[in-house]
Amino acid sequence: MATIVDVAVNNDSFKTLVEAVKVADLVDTLASGGPFTVFAPTDEAFAKLPPGTIQTLVQNPPQLARILTYHVVSGAYKQADLASLENLNSVEGSPLNFHYSDEFEVKNAKVINSDIEADNGxxxxxxxxxxxG
Structure with a gap:
């Protein structure tokens, strides 16, 4: 099986995320250790940000790293595990809230594909x- 980074690199939907992880110097962290649960935005998700946001973040690696680590929690949690939780603290340190109705949501985002397994999460x-915020 592959690491979280390997899975992302080999998926055409995560080109922006992979580039952001490289710029933020998080490749080694997400390729080793763990386990982690990553809430991975697609390229389309990044495209929804206001114009210029990605460029601004790329020019500020510490802020980019903070946002990316907000998408990660320690531990390997499948959707069924998360269904019994209201929130978890992200690696960044802030809580991520989960909502379940017809769909599984984390904060302001809908989970469109869940439980992709990797060696480290x-x-x-x-x-x-x-x-x-």
Whole structure:
């Protein structure tokens, strides 16, 4: 099986995320250790950000790293595990809230594909970039 980084690199929907992880110097972290649960925004999710946001973040790697680590929690949580939780603290330190109705949501994003397994954790694909605050 592959690591979280390998899964992302080999998926055409995560080109922006992979580039952001490289710029933020998080590749080694997400390729080793763990386990982690990653809420991974697609390229389409990044495209929904206001114009210029991605460029601004790329020019500020510490802020980019903070936003990316907000998308990660320690531990491997499948959707069924998360269904019994209201929130978890992200690696960044802020809580991520979960909502279940007809769909599984984390903060302001809908999970569009869940339970993608990697050697060092689980990936849940989301349709929006998670913003802190």
């Amino acid at each position: 689980i990936i849940h694909v989301i349709d929006h970039v998670l913003l802190m």
